[in-house]
Amino acid sequence: MSLYVYCLCEALTPQGVEGVEGVEGASPRVEAFGKLFAAVSEFEGARVKLTRENIEAHNRVNTRVLAETTPLPFRFGTLVEEARLEAYLRANEEALLAALRRVRGAVEMSVKVLWDTQSELRDALGRASSDEGEVASSVGDGRAFLAAKRRELAGEAALQERAAEVRAWLAAGLGDAVREERVSVSPSQALVVRAAHLVERARLEAYRERLERLRAERAERLRFLTSGAWPPYSFGEI
Numbered sequence: 001m002s003l004y005v006y007c008l009c010e011a012l013t014p015q016g017v018e019g020v021e022g023v024e025g026a027s028p029r030v031e032a033f034g035k036l037f038a039a040v041s042e043f044e045g046a047r048v049k050l051t052r053e054n055i056e057a058h059n060r061v062n063t064r065v066l067a068e069t070t071p072l073p074f075r076f077g078t079l080v081e082e083a084r085l086e087a088y089l090r091a092n093e094e095a096l097l098a099a100l101r102r103v104r105g106a107v108e109m110s111v112k113v114l115w116d117t118q119s120e121l122r123d124a125l126g127r128a129s130s131d132e133g134e135v136a137s138s139v140g141d142g143r144a145f146l147a148a149k150r151r152e153l154a155g156e157a158a159l160q161e162r163a164a165e166v167r168a169w170l171a172a173g174l175g176d177a178v179r180e181e182r183v184s185v186s187p188s189q190a191l192v193v194r195a196a197h198l199v200e201r202a203r204l205e206a207y208r209e210r211l212e213r214l215r216a217e218r219a220e221r222l223r224f225l226t227s228g229a230w231p232p233y234s235f236g237e238i
Helices: 052-066 080-090 092-101 118-123 132-135 142-177 200-217
Strands: 002-009 029-033 036-043 106-114 178-183 191-199 223-232
Touching: 002 052, 002 080, 002 092, 002 178, 029 080, 036 052, 036 080, 036 092, 052 223, 080 092, 080 142, 106 142, 118 142, 142 178, 142 191, 191 200, 200 223
Parallel strands: none
Antiparallel strands: 002 036, 029 036, 106 191, 106 223, 178 191
16 A cells, blocks of 8 residues: 655644545645654555546645645655655655755645737737738738738747747846746746745735736736635645
């Protein structure tokens, strides 16, 4: 029989997972390994089914732990024999304790910024999309192809520049309310910025207030999808 591992903590009491239903309906428990504590449950089988119920159970246990302390979550589906888990934790104890200190007292907030890609492209290039057909019809096939290619490259560069500006604007607006961030930018996609922010619990209200101001500032151009507070999934490389 294997252990399903939810997260690691610097300290965790049995009450931290008491009464919460884990993966496959199991009852999680707390195991101590030297200076580290792990939330685990018994698991029979070789792999965990990727179902909505199991994903929710994984997050439910970690969120319950978050109410007591800041966990370092494992990836969904992590199975290991207890002896191997203990060996891993003891061999990497200092590095894992350092990772826990990094997220101590913080939560993860998620921000997704969406825009109208075509509108941004037209504005960036300073021409309406209908102009492209007029230009193409007024020149030969070869010149039309080259002109279209130049417009395509110019459009890509313009979107990249505008997306970078949105990312910088978001970071500047949130400022010191964010301890650390993980950001990806996709200029050609509707979901242009996807960000995970590590926010100290004490700064959470200030973070939310700043985010609302940013949302209002560009309400006509950008749409925000926000969620949290979550366990710091994006900031715990186990």
